Amino acid sequence: MTDPRAPSRYGPAPHAHHLLLYGGDEQFLAAALPFARGGLAAGEPVFIATTRHNTTLLRRHLGPRADEVSFAPVHWYRSPAQTLLAFHHKAHDTPGPSRVLGETPWAGLTRDEAREWTRYESLLTLALASTGAWHLCPYDTRVLPPEVLHAAQLTHPALTSGTAHRPNPAHVAPARFSAACDTVPLPEPPYGCAEFHFDGVRQIAELRSFAHRLAGLAGLPADRIDSLLICVDEAAANAIRHGGGVGHCAIWSTAAEVFCQITDPKGTLDTALAGYLPPDTSHLDGRGLWIIRQLSDAADMRTTERGTIIRIRMSRRR
Structure with missing residues (x-):
């Protein structure tokens, strides 16, 4: 990634991920305002995804030039993995430099959800590394909890205040930060949850039927069941292809989510970056985990002494 201090013909701190x-x-x-106006003056695409209040402020102060800015559609921030991909595509689809002001919505998140969004903020640095995008992330210190503000200091390589930009000495490398997120232990599946043991590809169809039946009983919408089944296929195939050839599936639900956990007792997986960034299209390895993250509402992946766990989470409210 370009050093935020390095001068460039694109202006101050290009190719950067800044905290405001x-x-x-x-x-x-x-x-x-200088961030958006500077981009427009340089002929760079400007994309803004922020709160309603801040959107109104920027539209008012930009005046007629607000029509030259792309403002995010409703529900831009869906899941961390999907939003990471959306920003990755937006940056890569834009020739030359571009500017993005992106303010992650933190209100109402559970602790697990907030952890995944802080991981997203860290991995966004990697997603932008090969692009010409300059990404500014505002954090409102009046309303955000201390743990979110602390994590923000760790996930952004540069700091912005007004029109001044400087390196962030507290920044932690994305792979290291993501690995630290995985040190949080996953709660054990509830006692008595539905289970299915599979041995090789010949039982994949039975596994699909098992998952389909349980997801239906949990009230998951039909389109979400289809997504879940694709995730189950990919997780089981990963266990068969790269692990011990056998695996275990457990399914349970809460008022908010349906959980499906695939355990590969002999698998090993470096989960810090697994499936977060779009895989290399020149080969197939890595696509399965990426598909799981895109189709699920969240996916927890861990490698422990018991093997590799892929826990797929589907919201019942969507």
């Missing part, structure tokens, strides 16, 4: 801490409208506008 703001405590009010004036602080937000002092950085966001």
